[in-house]
Each structure stands twice: as structure tokens, then as C-alpha cells.
Amino acid sequence: MARSFDVVVIGAGPAGYVAAIRCAQLGLRTACIDRWVNEAGEPAPGGTCLNVGCIPSKALLQSSELYVQACEHFSEHGITVNGLSVDLERMQTRKQQVVKQLTDGVASLFKANHIAWLQGTGTVVSGTAVEFCAHANPDRRETLKTNNVILASGSQPIALDAAPIDGERIVDSSGALAFTEVPKRLGIIGAGVIGLELGSVWQRLGSEVVLLEAQDEFLPAADHQIAHEAFKTFSQQKLDIRLGARVVSTQRSKKQVTVNYQHGDEEHQLKVDYLVVAVGRRPYTENLFSPASELLLDERGFVDVDEYCSTNLPGVYAVGDVVRGPMLAHKGSEEGVAVAEYIASGHKHVVNRETIPSVIYTHPEIAWVGATEQELRAKGVAAHAGTFPLTASGRAKAMGATTGMVKILADAGTDRVLGAHIIAPMASELIAELVVAMEFSASSEDLARTIHAHPTLSEVVHEAALAVDGRPIHMVARKRSGPK
Ligand code: FAD
Numbered sequence: 324m325a326r327s328f329d330v331v332v333i334g335a336g337p338a339g340y341v342a343a344i345r346c347a348q349l350g351l352r353t354a355c356i357d358r359w360v361n362e363a364g365e366p367a368p369g370g371t372c373l374n375v376g377c378i379p380s381k382a383l384l385q386s387s388e389l390y391v392q393a394c395e396h397f398s399e400h401g402i403t404v405n406g407l408s409v410d411l412e413r414m415q416t417r418k419q420q421v422v423k424q425l426t427d428g429v430a431s432l433f434k435a436n437h438i439a440w441l442q443g444t445g446t447v448v449s450g451t452a453v454e455f456c457a458h459a460n461p462d463r464r465e466t467l468k469t470n471n472v473i474l475a476s477g478s479q480p481i482a483l484d485a486a487p488i489d490g491e492r493i494v495d496s497s498g499a500l501a502f503t504e505v506p507k508r509l510g511i512i513g514a515g516v517i518g519l520e521l522g523s524v525w526q527r528l529g530s531e532v533v534l535l536e537a538q539d540e541f542l543p544a545a546d547h548q549i550a551h552e553a554f555k556t557f558s559q560q561k562l563d564i565r566l567g568a569r570v571v572s573t574q575r576s577k578k579q580v581t582v583n584y585q586h587g588d589e590e591h592q593l594k595v596d597y598l599v600v601a602v603g604r605r606p607y608t609e610n611l612f613s614p615a616s617e618l619l620l621d622e623r624g625f626v627d628v629d630e631y632c633s634t635n636l637p638g639v640y641a642v643g644d645v646v647r648g649p650m651l652a653h654k655g656s657e658e659g660v661a662v663a664e665y666i667a668s669g670h671k672h673v674v675n676r677e678t679i680p681s682v683i684y685t686h687p688e689i690a691w692v693g694a695t696e697q698e699l700r701a702k703g704v705a706a707h708a709g710t711f712p713l714t715a716s717g718r719a720k721a722m723g724a725t726t727g728m729v730k731i732l733a734d735a736g737t738d739r740v741l742g743a744h745i746i747a748p749m750a751s752e753l754i755a756e757l758v759v760a761m762e763f764s765a766s767s768e769d770l771a772r773t774i775h776a777h778p779t780l781s782e783v784v785h786e787a788a789l790a791v792d793g794r795p796i797h798m799v800a801r802k803r804s805g806p807k
């Protein structure tokens with residue numbers, strides 16, 4: 324007899340596994356199908372994020388930052404270290420241990436919540452009927468009965484014809500997380516989030532890193548003032564970011580890649596030991612549905628959904644990277660929760676896309692939420708800007724990390740916070756206060772009147788809020804500024 328569930332989730336990344344857990348918490352009989360297999364050939368839930376994305380990249384960013392601290396900054400504190408070196412094998416083993424602990428953690432949560440974790444491929448065949456093909460038994464196909472399906476199949480790297488991935492010298496982000504030697508010369512195509520994070524890892528460990536970015540503008544989605552500050556800081560860190568560089572072709576020899584690129588009318592050549600292609604990601608829908616199901620995709624290949632993540636098929640929803648919106652783990656998880664609650668209760672709630680924070684985990688980190696100054700200006704929204712530099716923060720000085728700033732944008736009429744932009748150590752943590760402020764429709768005055776512990780980096784947020792009204796305490800007050 325066919326196995327029957329209330330909900331079948333396809334994909335166990337942060338969108339799918341969170342949706343499955345929430346469904347189970349709400350009493351729904353839930354199955355989660357996932358096809359991921361790790362290096363050891365074992366099924367590993369967690370998708371891109373846990374296996375080859377958010378988590379392993381942050382593990383290597385942490386290790387490499389500690390190395391820089393030990394090499395360049397311990398001596399300022401009177402700490403002498405002799406014979407410092409990098410054991411890359413150990414570093415990579417630690418990274419894998421962190422990943423394994425977390426993927427095992429998801430498997431335990433599935434078990435504790437009585438979720439059927441089905442290891443293999445799921446395909447919507449018609450209506451809400453899902454065909455399951457197990458890893459262990461690929462010749463057998465089982466049709467699962469269910470009233471609801473949540474598609475959470477994620478995304479994959481965009482390939483570049485001019486630089487085809489060979490898995491040895493020309494790699495994608497997964498390859499760049501798994502290098503077994505520190506490249507002497509590393510080329511990266513794309514100076515976006517992955518390019519900057521992975522470029523930072525290998526630069527810190529000793530690589531000469533060149534990033535080739537097709538656009539003329541650096542981080543166009545970020546506030547221009549922050550992007551400008553970031554470009555200056557990364558250049559000082561010797562990340563060689565070449566804007567307006569269009570890769571035309573690559574040639575591979577045994578141990579080298581030659582990259583031919585154009586800058587304006589000029590042709591250039593770059594020789595590197597390894598090349599990373601990091602030019603964005605695209606939705607992954609292979610084997611997700613049969614044509615007979617008539618599931619609709621949009622013109623860019625995303626599963627087409629409305630604001631509630633409903634597809635054109637009744638009872639079929641889609642969440643995470645496979646649908647429109649930023650490709651971020653926390654965005655997918657929130658969509659997963661919203662859909663689970665809708666299925667269980669019939670109560671619809673929209674994920675507030677205005678308050679999804681973005682973070683780039685460089686040093687210093689970059690984080691933002693809401694509108695940028697240029698977006699407000701383009702929309703003709705009058706706003707006041709309050710900025711405050713880290714140089715004037717006691718905590719930042721004690722940490723030896725004074726590069727950066729906080730910028731808050733508030734509506735000129737109502738003072739409501741419309742956006743916040745940070746370049747600072749732990750910007751990823753600092754931004755949470757501003758996300759909450761925006762969720763609660765706070766004004767900059769609310770933040771200015773909130774007590775922040777001393778000495779903390781969060782005082783910089785407080786001072787930036789005071790600066791919106793031209794009254795920061797630890798900086799000579801300037802008249803209000805901002806888009807008019
Ligand atoms: P995924 O995590 O891609 O999971 C989809 C799962 O579905 C996979 O396990 C896949 O194998 C499975 N699947 C697909 N099709 C089927 C099928 N037919 N049957 C069964 N299983 C199927 N985001 C952040 O928010 N913060 C970060 O710091 C961050 N860092 C990143 C670093 C890197 C190097 C990369 C590549 C990405 C990073 N991201 C980060 C993005 C983040 O990983 C994604 O936004 C997130 O993983 C998307 O979650 P998802 O559940 O939609 O899809």
C-alpha cells in the first residue's frame with residue numbers, strides 16, 4: 324500500500340528542513356525527501372547551506388581570520404608567537420567536523436519530530452502525487468500519497484562558457500571550499516558575496532587573489548557609501564578587485580589557468596594556479612517535477628509562486644532559493660515556516676521581504692537591511708542619514724578594529740527607520756537590532772532613546788541613531804544630512 328502523509332517536503336536545505344520541522348510540530352504527518360550525499364557517500368540533510376555553503380565558508384573564514392590575527396595583530400597586544408604556520412589539512416578537517424555536527428543535528432531533529440527522512444529523489448508527477456526514488460534502490464519508484472507538497476530544491480552555481488568547471492583547476496564555490504593546498508595565485512570570476520568571502524579566506528592564508536568583476540560598480544546592491552568604504556578596505560587587504568573585467572576565454576595547462584579578459588577596449592591576460600567561478604546561482608529544478616504535472620516556472624526558471632509561496636498547482640507550495648527573492652538561508656526558512664503554518668491552520672501570512680537582512684562575512688563584515696540611500700533618492704523619498712564611525716568607539720579601539728561605520732536612514736517626515744547599513748566587525752550581529760527596529764516600525768528616536776551597554780559595538784548603532792537628529796555625543800555634531 325502507498326505510504327501516505329499530510330505533507331511531503333522535497334529538499335532538506337534550510338527552507339525544506341525548517342518547513343518539515345514546523346509541519347511536524349503542528350501535528351502534520353510529514354516526510355522530507357532529500358538527495359544530498361556528502362563526501363563520505365552518506366546522506367546529509369542541510370542542503371547547500373550546511374554542506375557546501377553558509378557553514379563551511381564561515382568555518383574557514385573564522386580559521387583564516389584567527390591566522391591573520393596571530394600573524395599581524397597578536398604582537399600589538401604584547402603576545403609573541405613563534406613558528407606560526409597553517410595546517411590546512413587540520414583546518415579542513417575541523418570545517419568538516421562542524422558541518423557533520425550540524426547535518427547530524429538536522430537528522431536528529433527529524434527523528435525527534437517523527438519526520439520520515441526519505442533519502443533519494445522526489446518528483447511531483449501529477450497534482451500532489453510525489454514519486455520517490457530511493458538512493459538505496461534506484462530501480463524502484465514509489466508513489467507517495469499526500470495532500471500537500473512543499474518544493475524546496477534550492478539552487479546551483481551558474482556556469483560560464485568561457486570558464487568551464489573541471490573540478491581540478493577551475494572550480495565552483497564547493498571546490499574553493501575544499502582546496503587541499505593554499506593556491507599561490509588565485510583568480511575569482513565575480514566579486515559578489517561568494518567571491519569576497521572565499522577570496523578573503525584564501526588571501527588570509529597566503530594566496531595572491533585577483534577578482535574579475537564584470538560590472539563597473541562594486542557591490543551595487545549595497546549602500547554606495549558602505550560599498551565605497553568596503554572597496555577601500557579590501558584593497559588595503561590586498562584583494563585585487565578589477566571592475567569592468569569581462570572574461571572572454573580560459574586555457575588550462577597542467578598546473579595553471581590562463582584567463583583572457585577585456586577591460587574596456589583592452590585585452591588582458593591573468594595567469595593563476597586555480598580559478599573560482601562565482602557569478603551567481605540559479606534555481607535547481609532538475610527531476611523536481613514531470614512535464615505532465617504542469618507546474619509553472621517563471622521566465623528565469625524559478626518555480627512561479629504568489630506572495631504566500633503557492634504555486635499554480637493546488638496543494639503545492641515552493642520556498643527558498645527555488646523561488647524569487649534573495650537566495651539566503653534565513654529567507655527560505657521563514658518561507659518554510661509560513662507555508663507550514665498555512666497548511667496546518669489555513670491562516671496566511673506573508674514573509675516581510677522589506678526586512679530580510681543581507682550579510683557579507685568579510686573582515687570587517689558588511690550588513691544591511693531595508694532601503695539604501697540611492698534607492699530612496701531614486702524613489703524621491705526624503706530621508707535623513709545618521710552615520711557614526713567605529714574610530715570613535717571605545718570597544719572598537721579596545722578590539723583593535725576601528726575600520727567601518729554605521730549608517731541609519733530615517734524618513735524625513737515620520738522619522739521611521741527605512742534602512743540601516745553597517746561595515747564593522749560583527750555587523751552580522753549588530754544588524755539584528757535594526758531588523759527588529761524596522762519590524763516594529765521604530766523611529767530613529769526610539770533607537771536614540773534606547774540604552775545600549777557600554778562599552779559595546781552596539782553603541783555605534785546608538786550614536787548613528789542620535790546622528791540622524793544631528794546630536795551624536797562622541798563626535799562633533801554636524802548638521803543633518805541625507806537625501807532630499
Ligand atoms: P538548498 O540549501 O540548496 O537545499 C536544497 C536541497 O534539496 C539539497 O539538499 C538538494 O540536494 C535537494 N534536492 C534538490 N532537488 C531534489 C529532488 N528532486 N529530490 C530530493 N532532493 C532534492 N546564505 C545565507 O543566508 N548566509 C550565508 O552565509 C550563506 N553563505 C553561502 C556560502 C556559499 C559558498 C554558498 C554557495 C551559499 C551560501 N548561502 C548563504 C546561500 C544559502 O546556502 C542558500 O540560500 C540556501 O542553502 C538555500 O536553501 P534551500 O533550502 O532553498 O536550498
Ligand code: NAD
Nearest residue numbers: 513514515516517518535536537601602603604650682683
Ligand atoms: P552574487 O550575485 O553575489 O555575485 C556574482 C557576481 O558575479 C556579481 O557581482 C556579478 O556582477 C558578477 N558576474 C556575473 N557574471 C560575470 C562574468 N561573466 N564575469 C565577471 N563577473 C560576473 O553571486 P555569488 O557570489 O555567486 O553568490 C550566489 C548566491 O549565494 C547569492 O545570491 C548570495 O545571496 C548567496 N550567498 C550568500 C552569502 C551570504 O549571505 N553571506 C554568502 C555566499 C553566497
